[in-house]
Amino acid sequence: MSTEGNGNLIETFRAQLRDDPDVASAVAAIRALLGFLKQDRGETIQGLRSSLLAAIDTLSRVDSSVAVSSGGELFLRFISLTSLEYSDYSKCKEIMIERGEIFLRKVSLSRNKIAKLCHPFIRDGARILTHAYSRVVLRVLEAAVESKKRFSVYVTESQPDQAGQKMAKALRKLNIPVTVILDAAVGYIMEKVDLVLVGAEGVVESGGIINKIGTNQIAVCAKAQNKPFYVVAESFKFVRLFPLNQQDVPDKFKYKADTLKTSQNLTEEHPWIDYTSPSLITLLFTDLGVLTPSAVSDELIKLYL
Amino acid sequence: MPGAADRGSELSEQIEAFVARLRGGGERPRSEDTARQTLSLLRKIIAHGRWSRAGELMDLIRTEGQRMTAAQPSETTVGNMVRRVLKVIREEYGRLHGRSEESDQQESLHKLLTSGGLSEDFSTPYPPLRANVIEAINELLIELEGTTDNIAMQALEHIHSNEVIMTIGYSRTVEAFLKEAARKRKFQVIVAECAPFCQGHEMAVRLSKENIETTVMSDAAIFAVMSRVNKVIIGTKTILANGALIAVSGTHTLALAAKHHSTPLIVCAPMFKLSPQFPNEEDSFHKFVSPQEVLPFTEGEILAKINVHCPVFDYVPPELITLFISNIGGNAPSYIYRLMSELYHPDDYEL
Numbered sequence: 001m002s003t004e005g006n007g008n009l010i011e012t013f014r015a016q017l018r019d020d021p022d023v024a025s026a027v028a029a030i031r032a033l034l035g036f037l038k039q040d041r042g043e044t045i046q047g048l049r050s051s052l053l054a055a056i057d058t059l060s061r062v063d064s065s066v067a068v069s070s071g072g073e074l075f076l077r078f079i080s081l082t083s084l085e086y087s088d089y090s091k092c093k094e095i096m097i098e099r100g101e102i103f104l105r106k107v108s109l110s111r112n113k114i115a116k117l118c119h120p121f122i123r124d125g126a127r128i129l130t131h132a133y134s135r136v137v138l139r140v141l142e143a144a145v146e147s148k149k150r151f152s153v154y155v156t157e158s159q160p161d162q163a164g165q166k167m168a169k170a171l172r173k174l175n176i177p178v179t180v181i182l183d184a185a186v187g188y189i190m191e192k193v194d195l196v197l198v199g200a201e202g203v204v205e206s207g208g209i210i211n212k213i214g215t216n217q218i219a220v221c222a223k224a225q226n227k228p229f230y231v232v233a234e235s236f237k238f239v240r241l242f243p244l245n246q247q248d249v250p251d252k253f254k255y256k257a258d259t260l261k262t263s264q265n266l267t268e269e270h271p272w273i274d275y276t277s278p279s280l281i282t283l284l285f286t287d288l289g290v291l292t293p294s295a296v297s298d299e300l301i302k303l304y305l
Numbered sequence: 306m307p308g309a310a311d312r313g314s315e316l317s318e319q320i321e322a323f324v325a326r327l328r329g330g331g332e333r334p335r336s337e338d339t340a341r342q343t344l345s346l347l348r349k350i351i352a353h354g355r356w357s358r359a360g361e362l363m364d365l366i367r368t369e370g371q372r373m374t375a376a377q378p379s380e381t382t383v384g385n386m387v388r389r390v391l392k393v394i395r396e397e398y399g400r401l402h403g404r405s406e407e408s409d410q411q412e413s414l415h416k417l418l419t420s421g422g423l424s425e426d427f428s429t430p431y432p433p434l435r436a437n438v439i440e441a442i443n444e445l446l447i448e449l450e451g452t453t454d455n456i457a458m459q460a461l462e463h464i465h466s467n468e469v470i471m472t473i474g475y476s477r478t479v480e481a482f483l484k485e486a487a488r489k490r491k492f493q494v495i496v497a498e499c500a501p502f503c504q505g506h507e508m509a510v511r512l513s514k515e516n517i518e519t520t521v522m523s524d525a526a527i528f529a530v531m532s533r534v535n536k537v538i539i540g541t542k543t544i545l546a547n548g549a550l551i552a553v554s555g556t557h558t559l560a561l562a563a564k565h566h567s568t569p570l571i572v573c574a575p576m577f578k579l580s581p582q583f584p585n586e587e588d589s590f591h592k593f594v595s596p597q598e599v600l601p602f603t604e605g606e607i608l609a610k611i612n613v614h615c616p617v618f619d620y621v622p623p624e625l626i627t628l629f630i631s632n633i634g635g636n637a638p639s640y641i642y643r644l645m646s647e648l649y650h651p652d653d654y655e656l
Contacts (some may be wrong), residue, residue: 121583283547283583289651290583292547294639 006058009036013059022135026071026236027107029059033075034100037093045083045092052076064257066202066210066273070239077303078103110234110287111136115143118197118232118285126151126194129186129222132158132212133167134199136232140285145174152177154189158212160270183214190221200233202253203286204241205300207278207293209233210249213271219280228282235286238300243275316353319346320369327377335477336382336542340577341449343373343386348442351390351435359398359434360427363391370656379592379618381543381551381580384656388581388649389445390438395650397437398427448632452575453481455632460486463571463630468492468535471527471563474499474553475508476540478573482630483538484515493518495534497527499555501598501615524555531562537570541621544572544579546645548623548638554616560625569627576631581645581654584620592617 012035016028036055042048056072082099086092118140122128128151130137144151153171157180158164164180171178181189196218200209209215209231222229243249252260254271263269278293285291288299323346327339350369356362370387377383456478464470464486472479472494483494494512498505498521509521522530537559541552550556550572563570596613623638636644 290546292639292642295642298643 006055008039009033009055009058010062012036013062024067024135024234024236025063025065026067026074026234027104029056029063029068029071030075030100030107030236031104032059033072034097034104037079037100038097043089045079045089048093049076049079052079060252061257061261064252064255064260066239066253067237069253070202070237073240074236107234107236110236111139112143113287114232114234114285115139117290118230119144119147119149121195121230121283122149122151122197123194124149124151127154127192128152129154129156129189129193129196129218130167131156131164131198131215131218133163133170134232136199136234137197138167138170140197140232141171141176142174145176152179154179154181154193156181156183156186156214156218158214159183163212183217186214186218187221190225190227193227196222196227196229198229198231200231200237201273202239202241203231203233203237203284203296204239204243204275205297206242207281207284207291207296208243209276209281209284210239210241210243210253210273211276213274216246216274216276216280219276223280229280230283230285231281232285235288235299238296238303240300240304246275249273249275316349319349320372324373324376327373327380327383334380336578337449337452337477337575339380340382340386341446343383344390344442344446344449347387347390348439348446351438351442358428358430359394362434362438363394363427366390366394367656374656379542379551381582382577385577385580385649387656388653389577390442391653392648392650393441393445394434394438395427397434397441398431401431401434401437402429449577452577452632453478456573456575456630457481457485459630459635461489463536463538464490464492466490466492469495469533471495471497471531471534471537471559471568472508472539473497473505473524473527473555473559474502474540475504476573478575479538479540480508480511482573483512483517487515487517493520495520495522495530497522497524497555497559499553500524504553524558527559528562528565531566531568534563534566534568537563537568539570539572541572541574541578542618544574544629544641546581546583546642548626548629548641549584550621550626551618552621554619557619557621557625560621564625570625571628571630572626573630576633576644576648579631579641579645579648581649 009032013028013032016023016031017025033052033055037048037052040048040051042051052075056076059072060068078100079096082096083092086095114136122144130153141153153176155164155167155171155178168178168180198211198215198218200211202210204210219229241249251266254273255263255266255269256272259269281293283290283292284296291299323342347366350365351362354362354365356365366387370384373387374384460482470483470492473496486492494517496505496509496512496519500523505521509519513519539552539556539559541550541556543551545551560570594615594617596615599615600608600613602608626638629636629638629641
């Protein structure tokens with residue numbers, strides 16, 4: 001595959017993220033891949049698949065997060081499913097492009113669907129704890145404000161990039177009383193809190209989640225104090241991983257792409273994400289509905305088998 | 306046409322009577338009877354109502370359903386039956402429309418990727434739809450008749466000789482379950498009386514008529530006796546979407562005591578009690594009745610100085626439950642989401 005094609009791909013991806021800071025990175029990846037598909041000059045499904053695999057590899061070298069990986073895999077699965085139905089390549093390609101557009105349209109509605117499902121769980125006078133910066137959680141809290149509920153939010157500062165401060169700023173704009181707390185203060189604040197609401201970068205097959213480092217701690221504290229732990233995530237974040245412990249999460253997700261390229265010894269780097277096991281999660285709110293962690297694996301099986 | 310107008314007004318009279326009966330409270334109605342009455346009423350609406358397209362029928366059923374559930378929110382069987390009927394209508398329409406049986410109506414990742422367009426709108430009229438839907442509802446009614454027997458048939462697998470079983474209050478499903486097991490096995494039953502209505506007494510009388518060794522005790526003694534109990538078998542009013550229960554007041558205590566002693570907690574409930582709601586607003590499920598049972602009116606002097614409540618139901622979280630036995634077999638609480646997707650369509654969760 002030509003390097004200029006790859007260059008275009010990376011440029012499209014970066015442009016998406018730049019122009020719309022609210023877009024999820026998986027959606028940007030899928031949009032970039034769809035553009036790549038439109039320009040592809042191949043004549044066979046196999047050729048298309050291999051060039052797509054190369055393209056996804058390129059993208060993950062730019063942004064090695066779980067979300068981009070799950071978006072890429074979903075797109076590949078999408079190609080395989082469509083190619084099974086139509087054997088004629090040009091017709092197949094037309095259908096793929098059409099369905100891709102429909103998929104992107106549906107996916108842009110997913111945050112609103114989730115907000116509609118989740119905000120009834122926030123009662124009037126509730127105190128919510130959240131972690132780092134999540135656009136889905138922001139949307140849910142926005143919906144709760146629109147339905148005239150009063151609540152207050154505690155946000156963890158979320159080192160090393162202080163994402164919690166960004167979240168606090170966005171919440172203050174919505175006139176929600178917010179307090180930023182230290183990551184270490186979660187155990188202290190948990191008794192005051194009514195529920196914990198976090199986003200996810202990836203949802204794994206067991207029903208657990210992969211999210212910014214610190215989420216596992218919060219989940220364990222919440223379980224110890226019997227507080228409900230809710231996760232909000234769009235369905236394109238479902239990923240085909242089954243980690244049994246923190247070690248099982250692949251290194252390429254734990255560290256940023258540049259670190260992976262330049263570092264000598266990965267064990268000296270600090271990971272950016274951790275894995276929260278499904279036994280600590282009460283409910284997951286997705287655009288496919290409200291799911292218990294055991295329902296997640298069912299969804300993934302329906303798609304991939 | 307006077308005939309149709311007469312039928313129309315008779316129908317709305319029946320609906321009014323049903324709604325009034327629901328709202329009135331009074332006698333605690335049997336869930337199965339409520340379900341049957343709801344289904345018969347819905348069948349009449351479908352048979353005599355004025356509709357020509359599936360979409361209109363679904364709107365009609367939905368409006369009536371909303372009215373009926375608003376009358377008595379704690380009577381969730383009404384809402385469940387309405388949702389079953391809506392799913393039946395969708396299926397029958399799909400069959401007539403020529404869609405393949407296998408195509409999943411549920412949202413799923415798979416459907417997200419492969420669907421070509423937006424959802425259908427149920428607007429094509431099909432004359433045989435009326436008869437098909439009524440036939441399907443008759444099947445539902447037959448299924449309803451057999452639920453208690455189906456559950457009771459599984460009794461022998463779960464109850465063994467010389468076991469001590471504990472239950473609370475009066476559940477007709479559990480009564481049938483235990484009676485069926487008593488025909489072949491010898492075991493003891495401890496019944497918690499379930500204050501303040503003390504329906505445990507009635508349960509104990511009925512069980513002892515079948516020569517089952519029964520003991521009645523007060524709710525306060527549940528924890529004390531639990532160490533001697535092998536299994537706890539209870540009924541419930543509603544099963545929620547996350548596998549939790551809305552059951553008679555006192556059940557949560559029983560469940561916690563059972564968990565503490567690692568005693569299995571088995572819930573016998575038919576599938577029409579499964580409701581697709583989540584326990585987000587706990588107040589909406591609560592039903593309070595006259596506190597006279599708790600503190601009688603004769604204690605007039607203190608009544609002015611205190612607040613007395615008499616809640617009817619309790620919330621039991623899914624972690625405390627071991628097994629659900631229903632007319633379709635035994636299931637774990639974590640599997641409830643799956644049963645729900647087979648019974649109801651996601652668009653109908655909010656009536």
